[in-house]
Amino acid sequence: MPSLSDRLTPEQRERIRQALDGARQDVAEVLGLSPELVRANIFEAVDGHLALVADLTSNMSGRPQELTLTVEPGQGAVGTAYATGEPVLALGEAGWSGYLVGADQADKPHPELRWILSMPVPTRSSTEEPLFVLSVDGIRESRSPEELARALERLSYWSLLILALAGTR
């Protein structure tokens, strides 16, 4: 059975990349950060794991090892958002990202990662697991939990737009 990313047309992929770029810029604006310090990506469930979709990212070029990142449901910000169906924010200091992923993935996250916003994207039925998790993160500059929570409203718009774009032919 195809996943979300498997069945997207090239045009849909391009639109979704534009949406990821918009989400990144909107979140940066809310947080008063340079957009260059903010990145966006999508994780989807593949064979029981949550895998980053390598060609649906924004501002993540230059670190190919990150594009192969996988996490387990319930693990870190992305995995917790997926498992609970609730938005999650995580923040930490240098070196904190090790606990966000498994030991075999510990060298993949950006070493200057400071915060993550993870938004699960639902389908119509509330009993199903999210179709994917939209995740936006920031490097080098920290923000408070309250500031990060404020950015989640903007992110929720973009997550739903991405869902709609995936259904637009």
Add this chain to the structure above:
Amino acid sequence: MGGVEGQDTDGVVLVPVDQRDDSRMYMVRLNSPSILRPTARFRKLALDSGLSFLNTLTFDTFVREAQNQFEQTSDDAIQPRQGLAPTPGAARAV
């Protein structure tokens, strides 16, 4: 936003999930805004993509329309991968 953990402050509740010496993680519960307040770049991409319904919607209606837009072309083409945990109504998170 007062940011009191575990309490509703200006419509946002931060629920601590994990707290360590070097990091913290929270689940966040947001109230749905009563009206749609898209940014200019959001509106432009949506309209350029043919999603003109954005012009007149409340936020709650937008959630339903976005889901319908996806599922009307996807019911027989895609299902979420095998579930690993139940999802208690993720739409309410927005």
